[in-house]
Amino acid sequence: MVLAVAFLIIAIIVALIFIPKLKKQQDRKAVVVFTILLLIGTALNMGIALKVHIPSPLDLITFIFTPIRDYIVSFTK
Amino acid sequence: MEKEIISSRQFTIVTFLYSIGTAILIIPSSITGAAKQDAWIAASIGVLLSLLLVKLFLTLANQTPSLNFIEANEKILGRFFGKITAICFLIMTFLSAGELLYFIGIFMKTEVMPETPTLAFALLFSIIIMYAAYLGIETFARSAEILFPMFIFIFIFFIISISPQITFENIQPLLEATKTSMLYSITRFMSIFSFPLLVLLMLYPASVNVQQAAQKGLYIGTILGGVVLITLIVLSILVLGPENTAARTFPSYALAQRISIGNFLQRIEIIMAFMWISSIYIRTFMYFYTTVVGLAQILKIKDHRPLILPMGIIVIGLSQIVHPDIVHSTNYNNEIWPIFSFIFTILLPILLLIVAVIRNRKSKAQNNETPQQETKNDNQKV
Amino acid sequence: MSMYNNAETSPSQNDLLYTSLSKNIKIIQQSLGHSNDIIIREIRIGEAEPHSLAIISIDGLSDKTTISDSVIDKLMANIEEEQDIEITTINQYVRNSYLTVGDVTNIEHFTTLYSAILNGETVILLDGFAEGIVTSTRSAKDRAVTEPSTESVIRGPRESFTETIRTNTALIRRKIKSPNLWIKSRVIGDVTQTDVAVMYINGIASDKIVAEVLARLDRINIDGILESGYIEDFIQDSKNSMFPTVYNSERPDVIAGELLDGKVAILVDGTPFVLVVPALFTSFLQSAEDYYQHWMISSLIRILRFFGISLALVAPSLYVAITTFHQEMLPTPMLISIASQREGVPFPAVVEALIMEIAFEVLREAGLRMPRTIGPAVSIVGTLVIGQAAVDAGVVSAVMVIIVALTAICSFLFPAYGLSNTIRVLRFPLMILAAMFGLFGVMFGIMVIILHLCSIRSFGVPYLSPFAPLVLQDQKDAFVLFPRRKLLTRPRLVNQKNIVRGHNYINVKNRK
Numbered sequence: 001m002v003l004a005v006a007f008l009i010i011a012i013i014v015a016l017i018f019i020p021k022l023k024k025q026q027d028r029k030a031v032v033v034f035t036i037l038l039l040i041g042t043a044l045n046m047g048i049a050l051k052v053h054i055p056s057p058l059d060l061i062t063f064i065f066t067p068i069r070d071y072i073v074s075f076t077k
Numbered sequence: 078m079e080k081e082i083i084s085s086r087q088f089t090i091v092t093f094l095y096s097i098g099t100a101i102l103i104i105p106s107s108i109t110g111a112a113k114q115d116a117w118i119a120a121s122i123g124v125l126l127s128l129l130l131v132k133l134f135l136t137l138a139n140q141t142p143s144l145n146f147i148e149a150n151e152k153i154l155g156r157f158f159g160k161i162t163a164i165c166f167l168i169m170t171f172l173s174a175g176e177l178l179y180f181i182g183i184f185m186k187t188e189v190m191p192e193t194p195t196l197a198f199a200l201l202f203s204i205i206i207m208y209a210a211y212l213g214i215e216t217f218a219r220s221a222e223i224l225f226p227m228f229i230f231i232f233i234f235f236i237i238s239i240s241p242q243i244t245f246e247n248i249q250p251l252l253e254a255t256k257t258s259m260l261y262s263i264t265r266f267m268s269i270f271s272f273p274l275l276v277l278l279m280l281y282p283a284s285v286n287v288q289q290a291a292q293k294g295l296y297i298g299t300i301l302g303g304v305v306l307i308t309l310i311v312l313s314i315l316v317l318g319p320e321n322t323a324a325r326t327f328p329s330y331a332l333a334q335r336i337s338i339g340n341f342l343q344r345i346e347i348i349m350a351f352m353w354i355s356s357i358y359i360r361t362f363m364y365f366y367t368t369v370v371g372l373a374q375i376l377k378i379k380d381h382r383p384l385i386l387p388m389g390i391i392v393i394g395l396s397q398i399v400h401p402d403i404v405h406s407t408n409y410n411n412e413i414w415p416i417f418s419f420i421f422t423i424l425l426p427i428l429l430l431i432v433a434v435i436r437n438r439k440s441k442a443q444n445n446e447t448p449q450q451e452t453k454n455d456n457q458k459v
Numbered sequence: 460m461s462m463y464n465n466a467e468t469s470p471s472q473n474d475l476l477y478t479s480l481s482k483n484i485k486i487i488q489q490s491l492g493h494s495n496d497i498i499i500r501e502i503r504i505g506e507a508e509p510h511s512l513a514i515i516s517i518d519g520l521s522d523k524t525t526i527s528d529s530v531i532d533k534l535m536a537n538i539e540e541e542q543d544i545e546i547t548t549i550n551q552y553v554r555n556s557y558l559t560v561g562d563v564t565n566i567e568h569f570t571t572l573y574s575a576i577l578n579g580e581t582v583i584l585l586d587g588f589a590e591g592i593v594t595s596t597r598s599a600k601d602r603a604v605t606e607p608s609t610e611s612v613i614r615g616p617r618e619s620f621t622e623t624i625r626t627n628t629a630l631i632r633r634k635i636k637s638p639n640l641w642i643k644s645r646v647i648g649d650v651t652q653t654d655v656a657v658m659y660i661n662g663i664a665s666d667k668i669v670a671e672v673l674a675r676l677d678r679i680n681i682d683g684i685l686e687s688g689y690i691e692d693f694i695q696d697s698k699n700s701m702f703p704t705v706y707n708s709e710r711p712d713v714i715a716g717e718l719l720d721g722k723v724a725i726l727v728d729g730t731p732f733v734l735v736v737p738a739l740f741t742s743f744l745q746s747a748e749d750y751y752q753h754w755m756i757s758s759l760i761r762i763l764r765f766f767g768i769s770l771a772l773v774a775p776s777l778y779v780a781i782t783t784f785h786q787e788m789l790p791t792p793m794l795i796s797i798a799s800q801r802e803g804v805p806f807p808a809v810v811e812a813l814i815m816e817i818a819f820e821v822l823r824e825a826g827l828r829m830p831r832t833i834g835p836a837v838s839i840v841g842t843l844v845i846g847q848a849a850v851d852a853g854v855v856s857a858v859m860v861i862i863v864a865l866t867a868i869c870s871f872l873f874p875a876y877g878l879s880n881t882i883r884v885l886r887f888p889l890m891i892l893a894a895m896f897g898l899f900g901v902m903f904g905i906m907v908i909i910l911h912l913c914s915i916r917s918f919g920v921p922y923l924s925p926f927a928p929l930v931l932q933d934q935k936d937a938f939v940l941f942p943r944r945k946l947l948t949r950p951r952l953v954n955q956k957n958i959v960r961g962h963n964y965i966n967v968k969n970r971k
Contacts, residue, residue, distance in 0.1 A: 014386060022383055030378050034387055041390030044398075048196075054398045056405075057172060062413045069416055084928055190784055190897055201896060201903045208907060212914040219913035219921065219928060220906075344787040347898050354902060 004049035011042035083280065085290035087218035090225045091359060092277060092298025093305075098360035099180055100269045100306055101353050102327050105313040107411050110323040112262040115252060117311045119262035124303030126263070127271035130423070131299055135292055137426045138278050140433040142288075146278040147371040153433045160375055162425055167371045169421050170276060171388075174364035175395030176406075178203060181357055182396060183403055188330050189347060199396040205358065207389040210366050211382055214280065217362060224355045231352045232305065236312065238336040243315040268415035270306065271299065272422040273360070279367045326403055329353070365392065474568045480511050480586035486569065487515065497576075500531065511586040515572075516596065520579035525596040530581060562595035574652065601626055607709040610874060612748040619709045620731035624654050627711075627726050627733065631658060634715035639663075645676050647690070651683040654728040655690065663721045668918050672723050672736060687727040687734050694725075694736070696916050701884065703877035704917035706738035713747045737917035739924060746874035749940055757940045764872045771869035772882050774862050775812045776893035776901050782808045784897030803853040809894030811855050815863045816886065818845055823867070 015038060022031045047054050083091075109116040141149040150166070151159035181202050182195030209217050274295075281291055309329055313322045316335065322328040333346035369388050373381035400406040477483050484499060491497055496518040503509040516526060566572055567590055572582050579597035604626070607619035620627045628642060639661045647655050655676065659669050675694040684690060691705045708714055709731050714724050717735045725734040735742070744764060749757040781788055782797065789797065804811055822841045829837060846864075849855050866886070873879040885908065892900035915922040 011390070018383060018386065025380075027379065029376060030380070030383055033372075033376060033378065034383050037384065037387030037391060041387050041394060044391060044394035048394055048397045056399050056401065057395075058176075058399055058409055058413075061172070061417055062409065065413050065416050069412055072416070087928065185899055190899065193896065197896065198899065201899070205903060205906050205910070209910055212910060216910060216914040219923060220910050222928065223909055223913065223923070223926060347785055347788065351902060354899075358906070 001050070004046045007042060007045045007049055011038060014038065081214045083214060083218040085287050085294045087222055088280060088291050089294030089298045091218060091221050091280070091363075092274070092295055093301045094221060094225065094228065094356045094359040095277060095363055096270055096274060096299055096302030097305055097353075097356040098269070098273070099177060099353075099357055100266075101309060101356055102180075102184065102329055103407075103410065104266060104269060104306060105310050105322050105328040106325055107407070108262040108266050108310070109314065109319050109328075110411075111258040111265070113253065113258075113323070114250075114314050114319040115259070116262060116314060116319070116322075117307055118252070119259055120266055120303070120307045120310050122259075123263045123266035123270060124300070124307065127267060127274070127299055127303065128296065130267070130271050131274065131295055133423075133426060133430070134275055134278055135281075135295060137430045137433070138281055140430065140437070145280070145370075145374075146275065147367075147374050149278075149429065151375075153429050153436070162429075163371060163375055166421050166425065167368050167375070169417065170364045170371070171368040171392070172395070172399065173273070174206075174361055174368060175392050175399045177357055177361040177364065178392060178396035179399050179406070181354070181361075183400075183406070184327060184330075187403070188327060189350065196393070196397060199393050202358075202361070203389050203393050203396075206362050206365050206392075207385050209362050210369060210385045210389075214366070217366075221359060224358075228352055228355050231349060235333065235336070235349055235352070236308065238338055239312055239316060239332055242335060243312070244318075245315065264415045265411055268418050269410070270303070272415075272418040273364075274299065275422040275426060276363050276367050279363070279370065326407070365389075474570055476567055476569065476572070476584070476589045476591055478587055478589045480513055480584055483584055484513055484515075487572070490569070490573070502531065513584045514581060515576055515584065516581040517576050517579065520577070520598055521581055521596045522579070522598045526581055530583070530594060530596070564593045566591045566593055577652070604630070609876065610708065610710055610713070610747070612746070612751070614751045615748055616710070616712045618711055620711065620726075620733060622729050622731060624656055624726050624728035627731070628656060628658065630711040631715055631718070631724070634711055635660065635718060640718070643669075643673060645673070647676060647679050647681075648684040649680075649682050651685065653684040655684070656726045657723060658718065658726065659723040660718050660721070663719070664723055665721060668737060669723055671918055672725065676725075684727060684729075686730045687725065687732050690725060690727060691734055696918060700911065700915050701881045702740075702912065702915060702922070703743070703875075703881070704736075704738055704915060704922065706735040706742045706875065707732045707877070708735065709733075710747060716747065716750065717742075737920045739917060739920060740912065740922050741925070743873060743875040743878040754940045761940065767869035767872040768879070768882060771866050771872070771879075772886060773889060773901060773905070774866050774869075775816060775886060776889040776904070777898075778858070778862050779808045779812050779890055780893035780897045780901050783894060797856070797858055800856040800858055804856050805853070807894070809890060811859050812862075812890055813887075815849075815855050815859050816866075816890070819863050819867055820883070 015035070018034065019031060022034060044054065104120070105116070108119055112119045137149075138146075141152055144152060147163050147166070150163040153159065154162060178199045179195070182198040185198045186193060186195050209220065277295065281295065309332075313328045313332055316332060317325075317328060321331075325331050330346060330350070333349035334344065336345060336349075365388070369384050370381050372388070373379075373384055378384070400409065477486075480501075484501075487499075488497070498514075498516050498518050500514040502512050502514070504512055514526070514530060566575065566582070572591055572593075575582055575593045581594050581596045583592040583594065585592075601623045602621045604618050604621060606617045618630060620630060632640065637660065641659060641661050643657045645655045645657070646652055657669070657672055657676070672694065676690070679690065679693045681689070681693075687707060691703075691707070695704050706717070708717075714733050714735060718724055722735050722737060725736070727734070744761060749761065782801070786794060801808070806814070822838075822845070826838055826841075846860050850857050850860055870879045870883055873882075885904075889901060889904045892904045894900075896903065912923050913921070921928060
């Protein structure tokens with residue numbers, strides 16, 4: 001619980017420091033991307049801190065590639 | 078973002094340490110499991126085959142001399158398809174960066190400091206990676222140059238200290254492994270050792286000052302990295318024995334634990350750990366840097382540096398969820414990763430190369446690109 | 460050397476001298492607040508048509524003997540004999556024929572007049588002329604050239620710079636008698652008007668670096684420069700780094716050696732510490748004495764220095780890390796002995812280490828400022844009380860005292876003070892990291908330091924060259940020292956121009 005709050009605070013501090021700096025550079029795309037990534041990162045880490053079960057992206061990769069793998073292995077049997 | 082240049086010597090060192098990467102810790106176990114005491118033969122064949130891979134990568138890179146890999150994707154395949162393949166490539170590197178952070182965490186927690194949470198290690202390590210990414214490639218290359226002599230020194234010390242404990246029977250009988258298991262071993266070896274060398278195309282040829290020497294450097298770095306790995310595998314088998322090696326998750330660490338010099342210098346494995354922390358640092362940096370710079374280039378953002386912090390935060394989170402336990406990780410690395418990486422580090426470059434050559438021929442036929450064709454032939458003298 | 464500030468146009472007040480002598484004198488007295496060290500001597504010259512002259516100088520800055528002998532005496536003695544002196548030409552007369560002082564110039568502005576007398580020169584004003592004559596009468600009162608107080612060597616010259624910039628440039632010229640040794644001067648500091656001189660050997664030093672140095676000096680905008688450290692701050696490449704990128708020294712032979720290497724020296728009036736740029740990590744590793752002794756000995760001593768400094772940086776952290784996390788690394792007998800020593804200590808290793816280190820830093824700082832009479836007594840008290848009694852009281856363990864003492868001594872191994880200060884400070888974060896994360900934390904800290912060092916440049920030259928980027932050619936003078944006959948080339952990244960030293964060496968190929 002404490003860890004999750006810590007992550008949130010850190011994210012807010014980062015946002016407060018960096019977004020004005022980026023806004024000054026007139027790069028709207030960068031600001032948008034920065035914010036999106038920051039949100040994803042914070043959400044992810046807070047979820048981990050709160051022991052929410054987040055599935056691993058590698059499971060998705062595994063799911064996609066297992067049939068291929070089985071296919072290749074069947075060749076070598 | 079000004080163009081940063083690294084020297085060919087720095088490039089060689091980066092290749093060397095990069096190719097060793099995590100292999101130094103996990104390869105002995107995974108390939109000994111299949112090939113048993115012939116694992117070193119599998120590794121040697123793997124290293125030789127890797128040289129062919131390097132030639133493939135170099136040929137591809139020379140098609141687009143001043144662009145790095147991500148930009149080359151877009152140039153060769155066109156804006157839409159190029160972006161798609163580039164994004165898939167970046168997903169691979171991003172996930173790998175998370176995997177490596179997980180790896181450092183689990184290694185330190187399992188073997189060295191069991192009471193510290195893996196998040197702590199991942200956090201510290203990612204701070205180093207983020208700081209290095211912020212400082213840029215030049216600084217990173219210099220830091221690799223500084224780590225290199227320390228690495229070599231510790232490695233030689235390692236070999237010399239562990240050699241007295243060799244028992245030659247462990248490596249016999251030779252050539253007992255079946256063809257299938259050899260095939261599996263070689264594939265697994267190469268998937269961790271040489272398939273990811275494609276990522277180095279982010280550095281070459283865009284950021285290297287002398288192309289010829291850098292090409293040689295890529296070969297030399299790969300060979301040297303291979304030598305280090307083969308030596309380690311051989312030593313593992315000779316000292317620990319094939320069953321022991323296959324059974325442990327980190328056989329090199331077990332090797333280091335056995336070093337005992339004059340009954341005085343013992344249990345110094347944490348100093349050995351410095352060696353693989355260095356190689357993992359190089360590899361993690363390359364993955365992370367590629368992802369950040371690649372993302373910035375795809376989205377046409379000029380300066381990639383603001384993205385470092387949020388992406389670093391995501392990577393830390395990734396490292397905690399990417400494998401729930403070491404069994405999952407071993408399974409993934411042995412079964413799925415070879416196929417996943419094959420598609421994006423072998424098939425994709427081949428595709429790019431074919432399309433690029435076809436395009437070049439087409440424009441050459443229009444009598445436009447003859448000079449480029451000649452320079453392409455020049456660059457291919459590898 | 461007469462250097463005058465460019466007359467700043469102040470629209471409020473007329474800066475030009477008036478023709479009336481009394482008016483000029485009144486204005487001068489007013490501007491200088493009737494300070495009583497201003498000497499205004501009025502005399503009349505000429506028999507037939509007496510002209511009034513005023514001789515203005517500042518007591519203490521100007522040389523009274525020169526003034527009375529060469530200026531007043533000559534003026535009063537000779538001119539009396541002239542019968543008719545035309546009014547219009549008396550100015551030139553006085554200047555060309557009667558003054559026996561070197562370096563005479565004309566001035567027309569008040570600001571230049573003030574600048575001149577504040578530099579110790581004498582100004583002669585004539586009634587009826589809106590011009591003044593400046594003669595160079597600077598006082599030669601100066602601290603004698605003595606032994607350096609901070610960098611002493613066993614073998615080698617014992618001169619050190621003084622506070623007067625002219626003496627310092629002379630000391631360097633005595634070592635390098637080449638006409639290519641050039642000096643470019645500046646005046647920096649609006650209120651202090653400090654003389655600053657940039658010296659370099661033309662043809663060896665890189666023009667780019669010289670131009671960059673001058674450009675950075677010209678950009679300084681501050682009211683006062685009291686010491687070369689102020690300038691150091693302004694011209695450094697990376698403002699935020701704790702690592703010094705400007706080298707300084709008190710010794711002319713060191714500076715001369717650096718000039719021969721192609722570096723640029725910056726001298727500041729008022730301090731004996733001369734700056735040298737570009738300064739690399741290796742500059743701080745080397746001492747002048749290395750070159751005066753046998754190369755093998757110097758190599759070993761350099762390695763010792765490097766080892767000692769590394770120890771100073773990591774010894775407390777290693778102690779904390781190993782005793783807290785990695786006890787298995789110690790050989791068993793040693794482990795038992797340390798454990799028994801630490802048994803009575805109520806604090807964890809890191810608190811113990813922090814207490815001792817902080818106590819030592821306090822002692823060190825206090826010792827610097829202590830009057831010489833009580834100094835030794837207090838340091839004895841310090842050693843005995845804090846060291847021994849603390850151990851006996853069970854506040855710290857004996858091992859800790861040893862480590863702190865070792866660290867302290869080792870931190871003095873570096874000849875250059877600036878870098879050892881940095882190491883002193885960096886010890887503390889490393890200790891905290893070691894307490895939290897063991898050797899992994901120490902590795903993390905060292906990695907961060909290495910990355911930081913790799914990113915710093917000093918005037919465009921990477922800080923860690925010739926280690927990274929690796930320049931094999933320069934390894935002969937970096938970590939270890941090769942025999943003098945092999946030191947044939949200059950550091951490659953500092954200057955690309957004149958790489959080969961001397962022309963008497965045969966078979967020297969200019970390796971790239």
